[in-house]
Each structure stands twice: as structure tokens, then as C-alpha cells.
Amino acid sequence: MRLDELLTQKKTAIIDKWFDVVADTYPADTAGFIKRQKDPFANPVGGTTQKSLTVLMDELLGEMNHDKIDSFLDPIIRIRAVQDFTPSRAISFVFSLKKIIRNQLNKSDFNDHRILAELFEFDLKIDLIGLTAFDIYMKCREKIYQIKANEEKNRTFSAFERAGLIKELPGSGPELA
Amino acid sequence: MSGPKPNELIEKIDYNPPQKGWMDVPVKIRKGMYCYASNPKSVEYVHLPHARPWNPLEEDWKLPDNWKEIVHNAFRERLDRFRSFKVFMDICVRCGACADKCHFFIGTGDPKNMPVLRAELLRSVYRNDFTTAGKILGKVAGARELTLDVLKEWWYYFFQCTECRRCSVFCPYGIDTAEITIMAREIFNLLGLNIDWIATPVANCYRTGNHLGIQPHAFKEMIEFFVDDIEEKTGVKVEPSFNKKGADILFVTPSGDVFADPGTYTAMGYLMLFHYLKEQGLNVTWSTYASEGGNFGFFTSHEMMKRLNSKMYAEAKRLGVKWILGGECGHMWRVINQYMDTMNGPADFLEEPISPITGTKFTNAKSTKMVHLSEFTADLIYHNKLKLDKSRNDNLIVTYHDSCNPARGMGLFDEPRYVINSVCNHFHDMPRNTIREQTFCCGSGSGLNAGEDTELRLCGGLPRANAVKHVHEKFGVNMLATICAIDRAALPPLMDYWVPGVGVTGLTEMVANALIMPGEAERTTNLRGEPLPGMEE
Numbered sequence: 001m002r003l004d005e006l007l008t009q010k011k012t013a014i015i016d017k018w019f020d021v022v023a024d025t026y027p028a029d030t031a032g033f034i035k036r037q038k039d040p041f042a043n044p045v046g047g048t049t050q051k052s053l054t055v056l057m058d059e060l061l062g063e064m065n066h067d068k069i070d071s072f073l074d075p076i077i078r079i080r081a082v083q084d085f086t087p088s089r090a091i092s093f094v095f096s097l098k099k100i101i102r103n104q105l106n107k108s109d110f111n112d113h114r115i116l117a118e119l120f121e122f123d124l125k126i127d128l129i130g131l132t133a134f135d136i137y138m139k140c141r142e143k144i145y146q147i148k149a150n151e152e153k154n155r156t157f158s159a160f161e162r163a164g165l166i167k168e169l170p171g172s173g174p175e176l177a
Numbered sequence: 178m179s180g181p182k183p184n185e186l187i188e189k190i191d192y193n194p195p196q197k198g199w200m201d202v203p204v205k206i207r208k209g210m211y212c213y214a215s216n217p218k219s220v221e222y223v224h225l226p227h228a229r230p231w232n233p234l235e236e237d238w239k240l241p242d243n244w245k246e247i248v249h250n251a252f253r254e255r256l257d258r259f260r261s262f263k264v265f266m267d268i269c270v271r272c273g274a275c276a277d278k279c280h281f282f283i284g285t286g287d288p289k290n291m292p293v294l295r296a297e298l299l300r301s302v303y304r305n306d307f308t309t310a311g312k313i314l315g316k317v318a319g320a321r322e323l324t325l326d327v328l329k330e331w332w333y334y335f336f337q338c339t340e341c342r343r344c345s346v347f348c349p350y351g352i353d354t355a356e357i358t359i360m361a362r363e364i365f366n367l368l369g370l371n372i373d374w375i376a377t378p379v380a381n382c383y384r385t386g387n388h389l390g391i392q393p394h395a396f397k398e399m400i401e402f403f404v405d406d407i408e409e410k411t412g413v414k415v416e417p418s419f420n421k422k423g424a425d426i427l428f429v430t431p432s433g434d435v436f437a438d439p440g441t442y443t444a445m446g447y448l449m450l451f452h453y454l455k456e457q458g459l460n461v462t463w464s465t466y467a468s469e470g471g472n473f474g475f476f477t478s479h480e481m482m483k484r485l486n487s488k489m490y491a492e493a494k495r496l497g498v499k500w501i502l503g504g505e506c507g508h509m510w511r512v513i514n515q516y517m518d519t520m521n522g523p524a525d526f527l528e529e530p531i532s533p534i535t536g537t538k539f540t541n542a543k544s545t546k547m548v549h550l551s552e553f554t555a556d557l558i559y560h561n562k563l564k565l566d567k568s569r570n571d572n573l574i575v576t577y578h579d580s581c582n583p584a585r586g587m588g589l590f591d592e593p594r595y596v597i598n599s600v601c602n603h604f605h606d607m608p609r610n611t612i613r614e615q616t617f618c619c620g621s622g623s624g625l626n627a628g629e630d631t632e633l634r635l636c637g638g639l640p641r642a643n644a645v646k647h648v649h650e651k652f653g654v655n656m657l658a659t660i661c662a663i664d665r666a667a668l669p670p671l672m673d674y675w676v677p678g679v680g681v682t683g684l685t686e687m688v689a690n691a692l693i694m695p696g697e698a699e700r701t702t703n704l705r706g707e708p709l710p711g712m713e714e
């Protein structure tokens with residue numbers, strides 16, 4: 001059997017395990033909640049993760065469409081970029097998939113050269129997603145800094161500016177920030 | 178070659194957090210998750226104690242030597258004074274119904290943001306200091322001593338609660354963690370531990386009447402600028418009145434509407450609505466002194482809230498109006514509905530509000546004498562008093578964010594939706610468990626709307642944004658309407674990060690865009706200067 005077929009057969013189990021890996025990057029009480037609560041509006045982290053991982057797995061087994069990977073990886077990284085994770089911990093879950101997949105294989109599969117070659121290729125695809133994750137992470141962090149910098153200026157300041165009141169109120173905008 | 182093999186190295190990288198009891202996880206104050214310490218000048222200005230520069234990231238918070246005694250006495254005093262606080266300390270059965278209902282827990286994933294655990298931070302010390310079991314059994318009974326680390330943990334997490342009360346909706350005992358946060362913050366203020374985003378607006382409001390410290394002449398100039406802008410866009414010159422003695426109604430709105438985009442467009446909407454109603458008998462005035470509907474005293478202490486709230490009523494008395502009309506504000510309404518009457522009331526020098534246009538008696542406002550603009554407008558529309566062209570808002574696909582305070586604090590659910598549906602053709606509510614009494618906070622309420630805590634605000638706003646994203650993808654929603662000034666300031670960056678392509682508006686801005694003003698020129702743009710549907714080049 002080819003690796004792709006094997007993984008396609010076990011797709012649901014793999015996604016479930018992958019999901020648990022993401023959930024377990026949170027403290028135990030939080031992880032329990034993320035796994036248990038199925039309503040995506042009560043549990044946006046869980047809902048987003050489930051949706052993202054499912055599509056990513058499909059792409060790994062299929063076309064590897066870059067736009068699709070980008071748009072489904074974005075929401076999950078976007079969440080982790082504001083939470084209490086170091087950059088490596090924010091994107092580590094992508095690489096955890098390698099171990100999950102190996103655990104799905106039988107010992108004998110590792111003697112099969114064809115499967116090993118395919119496994120190597122599959123790893124490269126995972127790496128590609130990992131690199132994309134890194135790009136998205138950086139984009140999100142930049143956005144956060146941009147929001148921080150612009151917010152006050154945009155809101156209060158521009159209203160004053162439009163009214164031509166800026167000169168009368170030196171420093172009143174930034175002082176509150 | 179010796180040394181670890183690659184897979185041994187990989188095994189050593191532990192991505193899972195350590196699993197310990199919550200009391201054993203020390204607090205780590207993370208950048209982006211807290212607000213700057215209060216400016217000592219602002220603390221001094223309102224005569225609060227222990228004003229000093231200090232930095233939450235530094236080891237030494239420069240606390241007064243007897244800080245433990247201050248906390249202990251303040252705790253005791255509040256247990257005696259507020260029966261609800263004592264009850265909330267005693268009756269929680271730790272059933273966990275509230276645990277996953279807080280937007281900060283959902284968004285940060287930090288267990289100490291579970292409402293039950295947030296309260297437990299304080300309750301553990303309560304047990305130690307004020308209960309026999311706690312004194313004897315200590316940690317076994319969930320008790321712990323107050324240490325500097327505990328105080329820092331309190332500070333960090335009670336400034337990660339927006340006092341939104343969502344948790345209380347799910348508690349079978351009605352325990353309101355917001356009230357526990359309120360007590361904790363009162364205690365912080367006795368140690369000079371407020372945050373600046375609260376302390377400085379409070380001082381400004383106390384001195385000049387609004388959060389930004391804008392003086393009366395600038396306040397008036399800003400509104401006069403709106404008048405010119407309205408004339409440019411509609412051809413109608415509106416004539417607002419200021420500090421007018423003998424007016425029937427005093428209008429009070431958050432200063433954010435006057436000074437911060439996109440609230441400014443809502444303020445222009447107020448002006449147009451009042452002008453429209455003038456001929457039908459509306460006699461309303463703005464005050465340049467009571468120029469703030471918001472009340473950050475509410476996030477400081479009961480006394481400070483009372484002090485700032487009293488201004489509004491003093492001004493109503495001075496001007497001799499009959500009742501007060503309140504603009505699109507959030508926590509102002511919680512202060513009015515829950516506290517005003519026992520704090521500064523009864524306002525028996527005012528009359529029970531009656532709409533001069535429709536004759537409707539606002540019996541719900543019988544004791545506070547203050548009517549919400551959404552109720553007032555809904556009543557006007559219901560009685561056919563406004564000529565509206567809904568199609569002018571046809572470019573908008575709207576959803577509505579129930580602001581915590583008007584929703585959970587006063588039960589205002591249907592009037593805003595009625596108004597929206599009357600002024601625009603495309604409205605879609607967000608999923609049921611994210612609106613009305615179950616609404617998710619914007620993540621920036623209760624004075625946390627600063628720039629330095631952006632990560633905290635984005636985390637806290639995730640559940641709200643997630644629901645907006647759903648209607649954005651499903652129905653093409655491109656406008657988020659709301660009746661709170663903090664929302665109008667906090668939601669644009671939230672949308673920018675989570676759901677780009679969704680704007681933020683007040684209700685009255687949409688009303689004004691649809692309103693057919695007598696004598697108006699052909700309207701080609703909305704109040705933001707964007708072309709109206711069908712008027713694009």
C-alpha cells in the first residue's frame with residue numbers, strides 16, 4: 001500500500017491526535033475544555049483548530065494548494081500569536097505531525113523503501129507548512145505592533161485634526177496612551 | 178562522536194506546560210497583558226492615597242510598609258458593608274458552570290481567567306483571614322496567606338476582567354464575579370495600585386467633566402465643527418444649544434462620541450436627529466460641563482463613581498431640565514440603572530420622562546429619570562415620527578454587538594434591533610449563544626482599553642470577533658453596529674486583527690444617514706463622506 005492511501009484511511013484518527021497535540025499546549029484545565037466543548041462559538045480556539053487541521057490534512061494528502069494552506073493556517077496561528085506562547089511553541093504543532101504519522105505506521109512499513117521515500121517527501125510538505133506558519137506568525141506580530149502604534153493616533157487624534165483643534169491641545173492625545 | 182542524538186534532543190523539547198495546582202503556579206506578568214501604572218499626579222488629584230511612580234514589571238512596587246494591614250482591614254470593611262460580597266465569598270460550590278464562560282479564559286487559555294478561579298484568588302485569602310476552617314486547615318481548606326506574590330497575582334488577574342458579568346448569567350447561585358473584581362480594585366486603590374487608563378480619565382473627568390480633559394470651549398468648538406460638516410454633507414444647518422437653562426431635556430453622552438472616530442459620526446447623528454425633532458417640540462440641550470456619560474469612577478471605587486455621577490445630576494438641576502436623555506454609552510447605563518438611585522438619588526427634582534414627540538411615558542425610567550437614546554428613537558420610529566430612506570444604507574450588511582452593560586445591565590435587547598431594521602435593509606444577528614444576555618464582551622471594557630495591553634484585548638475579544646467572522650463569511654456582513662463608546666473605540670482594531678473588512682458604527686449614525694431632513698440638498702455621501710449607494714462615480 002502507498003503511504004498516501006494508508007494515511008487517507010487513518011485520516012480521522014490522525015486529525016484527532018493532531019488536535020490533541022494543539023490542545024495540550026495549553027494548561028490541563030484549558031486543554032480539557034478545548035477538547036470537550038464542541039460548539040465553535042463557545043470554544044473558538046477548538047473550533048478554529050479543528051477546521052484548520054482538517055483542511056491542512058486534506059492539502060497534505062492532496063494538492064498542497066498554497067492559497068488554501070495559507071488561509072486555513074492563518075486563523076490558528078493568528079490566535080497563537082496573541083496568546084502566551086514563544087514563537088517556537090506557537091508553531092511547533094505543525095512539526096508534531098511527523099511523530100503522529102510515524103506512530104500510525106507498522107514496524108514493517110519502515111522496511112519498505114517506497115514508503116520511506118514517500119515519508120521523506122511527506123515530511124518536506126510538513127516543513128513547507130511549518131515555514132508558512134512562521135511567515136504568518138511574523139505577519140500577525142507585525143500587525144499587533146501596528147495596532148498598538150496607530151490606535152490612539154487614529155482615534156482621538158484624527159478627530160481633533162479634522163476639526164483643526166490640534167494646536168490648541170498640545171500633547172493631549174498621546175498622554176493618555 | 179558522542180553527544181545526544183537528534184531525536185533525544187527533540188524528546189527534551191517539552192511543549193506542554195507543567196501541570197501543577199493553581200496555587201503553585203507563580204504569576205508571570207507578561208508584556209501586552211497589563212496596563213501601565215497610574216500617573217501619580219492623577220491619583221493625587223482625586224485625593225487617593227499612596228500616589229507614587231511604580232512599575233508592574235519591577236520587583237519592588239514601592240508599597241506602603243503596612244500594606245498587608247491595609248488590605249486586611251479593607252477586606253473586612255467590605256465584607257461588612259456589602260452583603261453580596263460576603264455571600265459570594267461563602268457560597269460558591271465550585272460547580273464550574275461559570276468556568277468556560279469568560280471571554281478572557283476562552284481567549285487567553287489561562288485557567289486563572291476562569292471566573293471561579295479568578296474569585297478563588299481572593300477567596301483563598303478570605304478563608305485564611307476570616308474563616309475558622311481556613312485558619313486551622315490552611316491549604317487543605319483552600320486557604321492561603323496574603324503575600325506579595327499573591328497581591329501581584331490579584332492585580333494581574335483583576336485587571337484581566339472587564340466586569341462584563343457574562344459568568345454570572347450561568348451561575349446557579351447568581352454569583353457575580355464582576356462585583357468581586359470591583360472589590361479587588363477598590364482595595365488596589367487604597368495601595369495606589371490603579372492603572373493609568375482609569376486613573377487619568379477619572380482625574381480629568383473630575384476636573385473638566387470628561388475623560389480627555391477637554392475644556393468647555395474646545396468641546397463646543399468640536400461640536401460646531403460637526404455642525405459645519407453636517408451642512409456640507411446635507412445642506413442643512415443644525416443649531417444645537419449648549420448649557421441652556423430651561424431646556425426640557427439634558428443630553429449626556431460619552432465624550433468619546435465627540436472626540437474619537439468613528440463615534441464622531443454618531444455624534445453628528447445625534448445633532449441631526451435633535452434638529453429634525455425641533456419643530457415637533459424637542460427642546461434639548463448639551464452641557465459642556467457634564468460632558469461625559471462614561472464613569473471610570475465605577476472602575477475605581479463606589480465613592481469615586483458617586484462623585485463623578487453626581488455631576489450629571491447637578492447639571493440637570495442647575496439647568497432646570499425635566500429629564501435626561503442619554504446617548505449611546507455602555508457602563509454609564511449600568512451606573513444609572515444599578516447605582517444612581519441609591520447613590521445620588523432620588524432625583525425627585527426631575528420629572529418622569531415623557532417623550533415630547535409621541536407622548537410615550539418611559540415608566541422604566543420612572544426613578545432614574547434617564548432614558549436611553551435607543552429607546553427614545555425606537556419609540557419615534559414606532560410612532561412614524563421619522564421620515565427614513567432605508568436604501569441609503571444599502572451598502573451596509575449589518576450585525577449588532579450587544580454591549581455588556583446595556584444588555585446584561587439593563588436588558589436592552591430589542592430596541593436597538595428594531596432601530597437597525599428600520600433604517601437598513603440587511604441585518605443578520607450573530608449566533609444565539611453570543612448575543613443578548615449571552616453577549617461576549619469586546620474585551621476592552623472597565624478601563625482596559627489602553628494601547629499597551631493590546632494582546633490582552635485581542636485575546637479577550639476573540640470570542641466576539643469569532644462570531645462576527647461567522648456572519649461576515651456567511652452573509653457578507655461588513656458593518657458591526659453597537660451602542661457603546663468603548664465599543665466604538667475598541668472594536669475597530671479588534672476587527673482589523675481578526676476580521677478585516679468589517680467596520681464599526683453607532684446606531685444613530687445609521688439613523689442619520691437614512692433620515693430625510695426637511696430642506697436637505699440631494700444627499701450624495703454618508704456622514705463619513707463615502708458615496709451613498711448609487712452615487713458612486
Ligand code: SF4
Nearest residue numbers: 279338339341342344
Ligand atoms: S465578569 Fe466577565 S470578564 Fe469578569 S470573570 Fe466574569 S465573564 Fe470574565
Ligand code: SF4
Nearest residue numbers: 269271272273275348
Ligand atoms: S457557577 Fe457559581 S457556584 Fe459554580 S463555580 Fe462558578 S461562581 Fe461558583
